[in-house]
Amino acid sequence: MASTEGLVPITRAFLARYYDKYPFEPLPDDVSGLTAELRSMSSDLQKEFPLTEAEGVLEREADCPPPHKIDQNMWKNREHIEEILFLLERSHWPRSLQEQSTAEDIEIATVLGKLQIKLQNCLKLLEAFQSKNAENVFNTVMTYMPQDFRGTIIRQQKERSERNKQAEVNALINSGGSLHDRYALLWKQQMERRQQLAQLGSATGVYKALVKYLIGVPQVLLDFIRQINDDQGPMEEQRQRYGPSLYCLTTMVLSIRLFLLLSWGRFEAKKLQKNQVAILEEAVNLYASELERFIKFIGEVFANSPFFISAQDAGSAEARRSDDYKETIIPAGKTYEVSLMVESINSYIAWDFSLGQGKTAMDIGFSVEYINPSGEKTMILPYRRYESDQGNFCTCMAGCYKLIWDNSYSTFFKKVLCYKVDCIPPVADPTE
Template identity: 75%
Template sequence: MSFQAKNSERVFNTVMTYLPQDFRGTLIRQQRDRSERNKQAEVDALINSGGSIRDRYALLWKQQMDRRRQLAQLGSATGVYKTLVKYLVGVPQVLLDFIKQINDDDGPMEEQRQRYGPPLYNLTSLVLFIRLFLSLSWGRFETRKLKGDELSALEQALNVYTSEFERFIKFLSEVFVNSPFFISAAEAGALEAGQNDDYKEISIPAGKIHEVSFMVDSLNSYIAWDFSLVQGKINLDIGFSVECMSPSGEKTLILPYRRYESDQGNFCTCIAGNYKLVWDNSYSTFFKKALRYKVDCIPPVVEPVQFMSEEEA
């Protein structure tokens, strides 16, 4: 695996640690894998058809710009990612801001280019001079052979270039591995916790229940939830269950009743109908429960992801 491919995979895996570890992350990973396979197939087809190095460079550059565009879409929650990012317990804003700005004119990557580009340009100039020397020497090989001191200078130049280039690549790898581009997913979650206004809070009196219903018309929709009780001196819990009422009036228990202090989950709908999330405090005689929750019903997303991949192909 190439240096660029290794770093691309490392960055992608780092980004994935910020995403919810459920179907959203899986869909984004599948979309990315399909996209990368399509890109590699384009490169292979170009090489097999006899494309020049210039043609290959142009294609690789175009593909890299496509990757940047996808990052911007994810960061701006547009395109196919508009549906994914709006999901319950969505992507931390700190990550969205980062991937929107990473390739800006004054963004992190441009700063790295300005800081570490000149040494690389010097190495490039050195190897170009070596190539020029070899070309001129080869052109005059029949009339004039290289002398011992010239061969020694050439060998020394090649050794310097090789060692310096390896040292630069190793150094740059360490820079990116240890760069403060990312804070940890845990830190991002902590920052996001105090800034998220999408949660609702409700007080459920003793002996009462609270219900949230979704009318679902499309199969393979996702219903997701995240809730917790605001705890006081005594740790409290609350009953929670999910059920579905079909258009014919048949009731199906989706998630059996159980008591929780907090919970986060989702499921894919297999029938159309009225889905009801129930928080049950009917068993409590004295204690009301302060519930903080967020729920969402997400329409099917597989088709938009596939459509985007087909366009890229």
């Protein structure tokens, strides 16, 4: 387990200095020029023939700005490449083009075959980049996690989580879901991972104690995952620096797909002209080469980018704030109870308590019991006497639970009890 002593999460100011060493050479002007030509040709086609519902949806998307997030643009590029490859499959060509009854049709078919190979290579490159990037992040995070049974559990939990997500995708495909449906699900799953991380990073009270001490997540990692995806957090510097180039490529591939879709729908009435095929071929070739250049560049940037830096490099360490404990006085001869409702099986009840200093501290009885819907009680944690009990927990099934501090045996002394109690749902994978 790598030490996090003296480290804080990367800051936007630090990334700005880091990215100064990695300037990206701007896209050639032909990217915007060819994109504009494709949109002009698409506009000409839709003027002559009304848009279908599917064409209208795609046309409206093409008129909207690309997503702001880098990774969402990567998913969008993958989706549009796959959709174009679907249109480029011979079985999805217009009927007359499949027959290749003219020299022009044969020439178009030859060009389409070359474009298909080019975009298949693009898709493989993009898939490999996303997979490698996710694996690098996971491995980097794991270097700061305990290298014992907890690390093994985290790896197993991640593998199980990914199998479940893939099963969800497979079920969608088997039920007839479209490519768009599949990518909508993939992005939804990605956002769920982020939400889980945000919840984990923002943990307070006993929940924070649980993920820090039971799971072994260092405080600096909790701080990192809490703020890394904020709208104005460190990654905004990345979006400002490199986003515009990727946004242009997203717009370009969408324009390629829109033109091809409209052309196929009108091919029998208006065949592709030679100059249109030339523009399409030039656009796909340029898109493929520039996307490859961008992916290789951003892959290098990501691979070398740090997660954590020294407090000195960051300018100052973020001030730590301790969570507030609740406090109550338990008179002599009395008990104090906290009731919790647990909704999900395999949830946790966690607690952290101590007694106030002085003559009244001594010890106190403590137990945890479960009450089923019929009112029957089951002792979960047997009664014992404690001075304090920090960061403890128990797993449980759904139902009502009571935590009971007992001062009934005392005749003279009240107890000043400082405590935290949380009901925690099944803990999310802290590395997803």
